[in-house]
Amino acid sequence: KDSFLAERLVAMHRDAARLGIDKADAPKTVVVDYSGPNIAKEMHVGHLRSTIIGDCIARLYDFAGHTVIRQNHIGDWGTQFGMLCALYDKKLLDKDRHEEGLNRSETLKDMELFYQEAKKLYDEDAEFAITSRAAIAGLHKGEAVWKRYWEGIVKESRKHYNQIYDALHVTLTASDERGESFYADKLADVVAQLKAKGLATESDGAMCVFLDGFKNKDSQPLPFIIQKSDGAFLYATTDLAALRFRLGELKADTVIYVTDARQALHFQMLFAAAKMAGWVKDGIALEHITFGTMLGEDNKPFKTRTGGTVKLKDLLEEAIERAAAVVEQKNPDLPAEQKAHIAKAVGVGAVKYADYANNRNSDYVFSFAKMLAMEGNTAPYMQYAYARIQSIERKAEEKGVRITDELKNLAVLPLADAAEKDLAKLLVRYDQAIAASMAECRPNYLTGYLYDVAQAFSRFYTACPVLTAAPQDRPARLLLCDLTARVIKHGLTELLGIAVIDQM
RNA sequence: GUCCUCGUAGCUCAACGGAUAGAGCGUUGGCCUCCGGAGCCAAAGGUUAGAGGUUCGAAUCCUCUCGGGGACGCCA
Numbered sequence A: 001k002d003s004f005l006a007e008r009l010v011a012m013h014r015d016a017a018r019l020g021i022d023k024a025d026a027p028k029t030v031v032v033d034y035s036g037p038n039i040a041k042e043m044h045v046g047h048l049r050s051t052i053i054g055d056c057i058a059r060l061y062d063f064a065g066h067t068v069i070r071q072n073h074i075g076d077w078g079t080q081f082g083m084l085c086a087l088y089d090k091k092l093l094d095k096d097r098h099e100e101g102l103n104r105s106e107t108l109k110d111m112e113l114f115y116q117e118a119k120k121l122y123d124e125d126a127e128f129a130i131t132s133r134a135a136i137a138g139l140h141k142g143e144a145v146w147k148r149y150w151e152g153i154v155k156e157s158r159k160h161y162n163q164i165y166d167a168l169h170v171t172l173t174a175s176d177e178r179g180e181s182f183y184a185d186k187l188a189d190v191v192a193q194l195k196a197k198g199l200a201t202e203s204d205g206a207m208c209v210f211l212d213g214f215k216n217k218d219s220q221p222l223p224f225i226i227q228k229s230d231g232a233f234l235y236a237t238t239d240l241a242a243l244r245f246r247l248g249e250l251k252a253d254t255v256i257y258v259t260d261a262r263q264a265l266h267f268q269m270l271f272a273a274a275k276m277a278g279w280v281k282d283g284i285a286l287e288h289i290t291f292g293t294m295l296g297e298d299n300k301p302f303k304t305r306t307g308g309t310v311k312l313k314d315l316l317e318e319a320i321e322r323a324a325a326v327v328e329q330k331n332p333d334l335p336a337e338q339k340a341h342i343a344k345a346v347g348v349g350a351v352k353y354a355d356y357a358n359n360r361n362s363d364y365v366f367s368f369a370k371m372l373a374m375e376g377n378t379a380p381y382m383q384y385a386y387a388r389i390q391s392i393e394r395k396a397e398e399k400g401v402r403i404t405d406e407l408k409n410l411a412v413l414p415l416a417d418a419a420e421k422d423l424a425k426l427l428v429r430y431d432q433a434i435a436a437s438m439a440e441c442r443p444n445y446l447t448g449y450l451y452d453v454a455q456a457f458s459r460f461y462t463a464c465p466v467l468t469a470a471p472q473d474r475p476a477r478l479l480l481c482d483l484t485a486r487v488i489k490h491g492l493t494e495l496l497g498i499a500v501i502d503q504m
Numbered sequence B: 001g002u003c004c005u006c007g008u009a010g011c012u013c014a015a016c017g018g019a020u021a022g023a024g025c026g027u028u029g030g031c032c033u034c035c036g037g038a039g040c041c042a043a044a045g046g047u048u049a050g051a052g053g054u055u056c057g058a059a060u061c062c063u064c065u066c067g068g069g070g071a072c073g074c075c076a
Helices: A002-014 A045-063 A080-098 A111-124 A126-141 A144-168 A180-196 A235-248 A261-276 A312-330 A336-356 A379-398 A403-408 A418-427 A430-439 A443-463 A474-496
Strands: A029-033 A067-071 A200-203 A206-215 A221-227 A254-260 A285-291
Touching: A002 A418, A002 A474, A029 A045, A045 A067, A045 A144, A045 A254, A045 A285, A045 A312, A045 A336, A045 A430, A045 A443, A045 A474, A067 A235, A080 A111, A080 A126, A080 A144, A111 A126, A111 A144, A126 A144, A144 A312, A144 A336, A180 A200, A180 A206, A180 A221, A180 A235, A206 A261, A221 A235, A221 A261, A235 A254, A235 A261, A254 A261, A261 A285, A312 A336, A336 A379, A336 A443, A336 A474, A379 A443, A379 A474, A403 A474, A418 A443, A418 A474, A430 A443, A430 A474, A443 A474
Parallel strands: A029 A067, A029 A254, A254 A285
Antiparallel strands: A200 A206, A206 A221
16 A cells, blocks of 8 residues: 555656646547626626636646637627727717827726716717617628727727736637627528528517427426527527537537526527537537626625726736735845745735635635635645745755655655655545546635645645655655645646745 | 525535545634744534435435525527
């Protein structure tokens, strides 16, 4: 038993890239749909969950050796673009009139305000409403002026969420972006196909697909509406087109949607409709991965005292600031640049970890105190364990102690101390933690495991000196340190997208 | 009304059918002549909402009741 443990440790240590974890025998093509921010709306704390849970799922499948296709289904094609383009037009005209140096970027700097202003004008100004309707019609017809405004707004908005993705270490890139607009010219065909198959029927003027087993409040059949009575398409249509694209063009074996639980019914109907249409071949898996709502202290969906939400950007800035204050207090002598680097890793890590550590199905109460905590079961706790190991290894280097050399001369690996054994047993279970986390799409299994490892390490660190250990004990302890660092680093950076630092 | 989801320590949350249900925060008391105290050790704190059932074994699965949140025809 002990020799097996030792062998496994050494094998994991030898395999720097994968820590002894095999890839899947039969790689699949997995489409993961997540984040999906709305254009012209600033990302707030409510967007955190889809973005980072989805990212973790994508990273897990990646690591397991599957072909992962990320899809960022951004909301870039709603009717709200009429008023947004109209306002943009108005502002640019005003600018020309006043010859002020207001450039486009500044006009759209605060997307939230821009949106609110457009909404207000739309409701109150009849002339503006007319322009808005003309804009949306023009946009759908592909008129150059409106298209240009639309592109300007999308571009500016994209800049905003890309900044957030960068800060969060989210792997989404421009090539993963496939917004609603991409499917605009495929919607009519979706409806035509369903009609041709005799699945879509008219009801109260709208085109509907009636699916077995879905009933409304009055126990009447519940329709999946794919075309409104005014002829316009809606999100069911777009989602059908997107699903068809993912199965047909992207050749997905598995499609995973990461959205909040309120959309559960929609996805059940979406999947049922696609199957009915014959678009989903046998063996294809469609999964809706849900998550709970973020609540306020009053147990109601999260809002600030003034009724708004907390912007993701502000939360991250606050987190980095608080982390900076802690660094200043703990390690005032570090160079300013390094302190800033640490504050970023610690602050952002704390926020992401706080969300990941929850069971995704639970609603949970948002609290700054919890999101920004740096002690206990938090990302900084693991980063700290990692930094301590780096410190040991720096000192080992200074003393001319080389782990690889020490291990070479090793016949048996003694794990005499209970703290050593506990840590070793945990380390060799890394593959199980990953497998469980992936199978259920639950990042909290992984955070729980990493916390156990960091905690076992902290106990080991307190109980077992490494560099001053007896010659027969030192190699095993060095190995445990190094492997702990690798597991923490791999788990945090590769699977959760949380940075580690050598010093903090 | 139907369906989904949650209910676990004072608070916030874990527990992938399996050992005495675990952490963090908070409370109380310890630990720096020794590799980093963002740490370690210990104490107190639980009828897992309630009642039945399945199982060798249930916080977990099934049924019912109570409570929170959510969804249920032209928003996404």
